[in-house]
Amino acid sequence: MFKIAIVGAGPAGVSAASRLLKATANKNHDEFHVNLFDRSLVPWGLLRTGVAPDHPEVKHTAQTWSNVSDFPNFQFYGGVNISDLKKAGIKSELSLKELLDCHDSVLLCNGAYEARTLKIPGAESRRVINAQKLVGYYNGDVMQDWDLEPAHLQGNVGIIGGGNVALDVARVLLEPALLKPSDVSAKFLELAKEVHKISLFIRRGPFDLPCTTRELRELIHLPSVSNVIINGLDKPLGESEEYAKLMKSRKVQERKTKRLLKLLAESETDKKSESKFGKGKTVEFNFFHTPEINYESSDKISVEFSHRGETKRRDLSALVESLGYEKTPVSEFITDVNLDSGKAFAFDRPIYMSGWALGGAKGVVGDSTESSRLAVQSLFDDIENGILKSLPRKNMSSIEHSNWENWKKIDEEELRRGQENGKQRDKILSISEMIKITE
Ligand code: NAP
Numbered sequence: 001m002f003k004i005a006i007v008g009a010g011p012a013g014v015s016a017a018s019r020l021l022k023a024t025a026n027k028n029h030d031e032f033h034v035n036l037f038d039r040s041l042v043p044w045g046l047l048r049t050g051v052a053p054d055h056p057e058v059k060h061t062a063q064t065w066s067n068v069s070d071f072p073n074f075q076f077y078g079g080v081n082i083s084d085l086k087k088a089g090i091k092s093e094l095s096l097k098e099l100l101d102c103h104d105s106v107l108l109c110n111g112a113y114e115a116r117t118l119k120i121p122g123a124e125s126r127r128v129i130n131a132q133k134l135v136g137y138y139n140g141d142v143m144q145d146w147d148l149e150p151a152h153l154q155g156n157v158g159i160i161g162g163g164n165v166a167l168d169v170a171r172v173l174l175e176p177a178l179l180k181p182s183d184v185s186a187k188f189l190e191l192a193k194e195v196h197k198i199s200l201f202i203r204r205g206p207f208d209l210p211c212t213t214r215e216l217r218e219l220i221h222l223p224s225v226s227n228v229i230i231n232g233l234d235k236p237l238g239e240s241e242e243y244a245k246l247m248k249s250r251k252v253q254e255r256k257t258k259r260l261l262k263l264l265a266e267s268e269t270d271k272k273s274e275s276k277f278g279k280g281k282t283v284e285f286n287f288f289h290t291p292e293i294n295y296e297s298s299d300k301i302s303v304e305f306s307h308r309g310e311t312k313r314r315d316l317s318a319l320v321e322s323l324g325y326e327k328t329p330v331s332e333f334i335t336d337v338n339l340d341s342g343k344a345f346a347f348d349r350p351i352y353m354s355g356w357a358l359g360g361a362k363g364v365v366g367d368s369t370e371s372s373r374l375a376v377q378s379l380f381d382d383i384e385n386g387i388l389k390s391l392p393r394k395n396m397s398s399i400e401h402s403n404w405e406n407w408k409k410i411d412e413e414e415l416r417r418g419q420e421n422g423k424q425r426d427k428i429l430s431i432s433e434m435i436k437i438t439e
Contacts, residue, residue: 001031001073002383002390005103007082007330009038010045011365012355013109014065016372021071023380030383030390033073035103037094039081040143041402041434042410045111047365049141052168053182054218056424061365069404078402082110084331094399096331096346102396105351105388107375108344109368110330112356116323118160122294123321127152127301131165131322138172138192140185140427142434151299152318154194158303160291161322162202167215169320170198174281175222183418183425197282199314201289201305206230206237206261207246213260219283220267226280228267232287232307238265294319325361342375343382350388352379406438413437 004020006013017036023029042048044062051058068074081093099106115132117123129148136144157173159166172179173195180189202209209216220228230237237243243265246258264285289305289312296302301319305312334351337344342354354375355368382388410428417426428434 003103005106006036008109009043012368012372015369019376037077041078049139053179053184076404102394107352110357112325112327112361114326125296127318138188153192155317156197158199158316159320163210166322199284203290224281227282229284341378
């Protein structure tokens with residue numbers, strides 16, 4: 001029997017656990033015992049705390065793995081932080097070395113959750129809000145601080161970045177009422193009622209926009225949005241030579257950009273004509289805008305951008321920084337990481353990595369589960385080749401943790417409260433309340 005520890009109960013971690021346990025159940029491989037660790041008391045990682053509330057179909061993919069607990073060789077260690085760095089406020093912690101002492105190997109699926117921040121003067125202003133915090137707020141993430149001020153989320157909110165997180169935040173801020181039946185946190189709905197304009201500031205041009213077509217379409221097609229403005233270009237997007245060239249291209253690898261830019265170029269024209277009929281909300285894309293300095297006053301933040309050698313100043317109620325995430329390695333002793341196979345070493349022992357922990361913060365749920373499939377295959381190969389061996393290991397039993405039965409109690413309570421309040425789910429918003437429910 002191989003004892004495997006998986007760190008992180010997001011899609012990468014739970015899909016890997018499910019793969020190992022199914023291999024055991026189907027008797028088509030060695031027997032595995034899986035201990036799944038997460039610093040949170042509850043599973044699903046970004047499916048629960050990152051995916052926007054108006055994407056329930058993505059959140060529901062968690063159901064694919066909800067039966068992991070039915071396998072006899074599975075144990076969930078919720079509230080256990082695996083890191084060489086001690087972190088306050090979390091129930092228990094183990095280092096990677098301690099984890100390896102108790103298991104034959106470790107599969108790291110701990111994501112990448114260190115949000116990038118602006119390094120400009122004035123970035124410490126309370127009106128500069130990190131997207132991670134805002135996403136945590138609307139998703140009821142108990143691992144985030146909850147100190148947003150209502151006055152900051154109204155009028156014209158600026159967002160730095162053009163990735164899918166920026167677009168999620170824009171959508172959620174512009175149309176919070178649509179989220180009422182979802183699992184959105186009620187506190188957030190109170191906060192974000194008065195935003196009428198979102199200005200996205202993107203440091204590169206439209207041809208390098210990192211978001212995807214679906215997310216862009218959802219934003220500009222929001223019922224209340226009647227103005228789409230594109231600033232920062234020499235001429236309208238649809239009239240540029242580069243655009244004309246792209247539209248003529250038959251290259252398969254350019255198809256995605258082609259769809260994205262066609263949508264963007266056409267939306268500007270479409271929405272302009274619609275806006276004649278009514279006063280709606282506005283989405284503004286400012287390309288080639290790099291933030292340089294912020295000045296906060298009592299009722300606004302003024303942001304200076306450099307735009308092709310010129311300085312432009314904008315007054316906003318808040319500035320959301322949505323700059324992506326850095327990897328968050330659990331240990332400094334991880335070496336020889338192979339980005340293709342997910343193989344690595346720690347303390348001269350083979351370990352495995354997948355999802356954002358391996359490749360950084362990019363891609364959707366399917367990319368993370370595919371990355372886990374490859375890492376589990378590497379683990380199978382190493383067993384076959386005698387590189388990974390099952391040996392007597394130390395016992396794990398004494399570590400304080402929250403188990404899967406506790407999660408089921410929290411889950412049931414959230415669903416019950418949701419039903420009571422006409423929502424898909426009403427999340428428990430503090431660790432202490434979660435613990436009370438499990439007692
Ligand atoms: P991202 O896609 O990496 O976008 C980050 C944005 O921040 C980029 O526009 C980047 O500009 C900009 N940026 C970074 N540092 C900056 C700085 N110092 N100053 C100004 N701009 C800066 O990150 P993300 O939006 O957080 O998304 C992370 C991953 O999650 C992506 O793969 C995304 O597709 C995925 N995701 C998917 C969904 C979905 O499928 N619905 C939803 C959310 C997230 P440059 O491009 O110039 O670097």
